[in-house]
């Protein structure tokens with residue numbers, strides 16, 4: 445069976461009045477079917493560009509990309525019939541209410557009326573939108589509008605779903621509802637390409653992840669593989685008693701609120717944990733988080749400042 449998405453030496457250069465921007469440079473990615481594939485990276489990394497090329501909304505500059513074996517440039521209509529996409533900048537038809545938005549989207553895609561109604565009801569309930577069904581999309585808050593767009597795509601019969609930051613700006617409960625709906629889509633045998641700012645979300649949902657920066661793939665693999673690729677796969681937080689000089693032989697030390705953060709290999713991590721406990725310091729030991737890896741590899745945090753303006757509504 446073909447993969448959900450294959451990108452080979454994919455590049456995209458935007459031309460604009462200020463010159464050119466290389467948004468993607470030689471990206472090779474294989475996204476298998478039937479799973480959530482997570483794409484993470486700071487603002488400007490190239491995530492939306494990748495998604496828009498896959499969703500046939502944007503032409504690539506060089507290289508190739510296929511969806512379920514169909515070329516996005518030459519077999520556009522075959523691709524379109526099999527995908528559904530939530531764009532990052534959601535601008536749905538504002539004169540519709542939430543029910544109509546989803547129902548019409550499904551019927552336009554060719555779903556028979558009775559089935560479309562049933563699917564719409566189900567997704568409204570699943571995403572906590574049942575009470576908002578009659579509200580005009582134009583009157584919804586940014587987060588609610590985003591949720592309605594996600595509902596629309598999840599209710600479709602598309603095999604490959606492109607979700608570009610579907611949970612940005614949602615409250616924690618709404619985020620969990622979207623997670624549940626994404627997991628159900630996977631149980632139904634579909635594929636989800638998810639871009640997100642939230643590393644916990646990427647980790648919780650994705651079977652594989654790609655970390656993009658500056659239009660290139662810096663890391664790719666299962667969360668476990670990605671962890672194994674970092675030099676120091678354990679993190680300790682040590683508070684009290686031990687000073688920086690005593691910690692430095694065990695790994696890389698940085699100051700954090702209330703103590704020190706140490707990245708270490710497995711043996712020194714265990715040794716340090718025992719030493720700290722025997723001296724009566726407080727210590728926690730665990731595998732590095734995706735956030736830690738991100739910092740190690742990109743050198744900067746995925747930062748709240750990076751969240752697009754739309755999310756601030």
Ligand SMILES: Nc1ncnc2c1ncn2[C@@H]1O[C@H](COP(=O)(O)OP(=O)(O)O)[C@@H](O)[C@H]1O
Nearest residue numbers: 458460465467486487488489490491492493494
């Ligand atoms: N329509 C456009 N015209 C010119 N430059 C663009 C356009 N869209 C995106 N870019 C630039 O391409 C780069 C990648 O952007 P994008 O794909 O939106 O990244 P991300 O989704 O990871 O934030 C950024 O430098 C961005 O400024």
Ligand SMILES: [Mg+2]
Nearest residue numbers: 491492493532
């Ligand atoms: Mg984006």
